[in-house]
Amino acid sequence: MEYEPHEPEAHGSDLAAEEVSAGRGPDAAEVALVARAVSGDRDAISDVVRVLQDPIYRLALRMVWRPADAEDATQEILLRVAGNLASWRGEAKLLTWAYRVGVNYLLNLKRQSPQEATQVSLDEFGESLKDGLAAEDYRGPEAELLTHETRLNCTQAMLQCLAREERVAYVLSEVFGLSSAEAAWIADTTPAAHRKRLERAKKRLGNFLTKACGLANPQAFCRCSRRVEKAIDLGRVDPRRPAFASHPVTPGGRDVAEAERQMIRLHDAAAIIGGHPDYAAPQAKIDAIAGILHSGRFSLLD
Numbered sequence: 001m002e003y004e005p006h007e008p009e010a011h012g013s014d015l016a017a018e019e020v021s022a023g024r025g026p027d028a029a030e031v032a033l034v035a036r037a038v039s040g041d042r043d044a045i046s047d048v049v050r051v052l053q054d055p056i057y058r059l060a061l062r063m064v065w066r067p068a069d070a071e072d073a074t075q076e077i078l079l080r081v082a083g084n085l086a087s088w089r090g091e092a093k094l095l096t097w098a099y100r101v102g103v104n105y106l107l108n109l110k111r112q113s114p115q116e117a118t119q120v121s122l123d124e125f126g127e128s129l130k131d132g133l134a135a136e137d138y139r140g141p142e143a144e145l146l147t148h149e150t151r152l153n154c155t156q157a158m159l160q161c162l163a164r165e166e167r168v169a170y171v172l173s174e175v176f177g178l179s180s181a182e183a184a185w186i187a188d189t190t191p192a193a194h195r196k197r198l199e200r201a202k203k204r205l206g207n208f209l210t211k212a213c214g215l216a217n218p219q220a221f222c223r224c225s226r227r228v229e230k231a232i233d234l235g236r237v238d239p240r241r242p243a244f245a246s247h248p249v250t251p252g253g254r255d256v257a258e259a260e261r262q263m264i265r266l267h268d269a270a271a272i273i274g275g276h277p278d279y280a281a282p283q284a285k286i287d288a289i290a291g292i293l294h295s296g297r298f299s300l301l302d
Helices: 014-021 029-039 042-064 067-083 094-107 120-132 143-160 164-175 179-185 191-214 229-231 256-266 269-274 283-291
Strands: none
Touching: 029 042, 029 094, 029 229, 042 067, 042 094, 042 143, 042 164, 067 283, 094 164, 094 179, 120 143, 120 191, 143 164, 143 191, 143 229, 143 256, 143 269, 164 179, 164 269, 179 191, 179 283, 191 269, 229 283, 256 269
């Protein structure tokens, strides 16, 4: 089926002044790259996708939980970005603008995760962690790897218990480290509304982690190493194909070990939930995007 980009997004001007004053606006090389892509330069289009693919994949992964779903969302977002490049006016860095396109898509995506589909609250999720909690640490095959996998899977599940608007606010500000002005512009809201969503998300996650998570509070009941067997039984962890702990990372990015060291060093809610490797978008999906862009059916290159 031929891909038809959506109508260009509307853009505001408030962020432009904030980004320029903070030195975060687009540079000349970025502007030139987009100009070449809009003119139909296939190599420039590929370069735009290459620059954006990993950050957009990490955004999608934090919103939809499962890598397979994140891959599909990433493909759709990148195609929308490529199809609407002519609407980018340099009001923000290219990645910030791409995040805006991505958040718009992800907020309207059909619910996919079990947590979202059944609207599981953090309290309900916390109670479920008590069921099947082992008395001792898991010591089976690949114990360290599967403990990492359980932790990474659990923090993904925590995020799914938040309303999408709160999840977006938390991921953009606490995980990606964007300012309130940037995050509000990306989510098409006001900085004040963004801060309220962020505060709600931080309070809910903080309360949950203090009550349930041994990483955040040594007095809490749950330990990743004691949830491994139950997670395997429930099908949330596949010992043959760990989805997160063995996921490819961006060249030079944090791997699982470095992310965990950083998490332990900072030891707060944001560090625990942000303690994922710098995941790379799967190459097969990127190759598929390139195939669509270069198929002769993509309007930007007609």
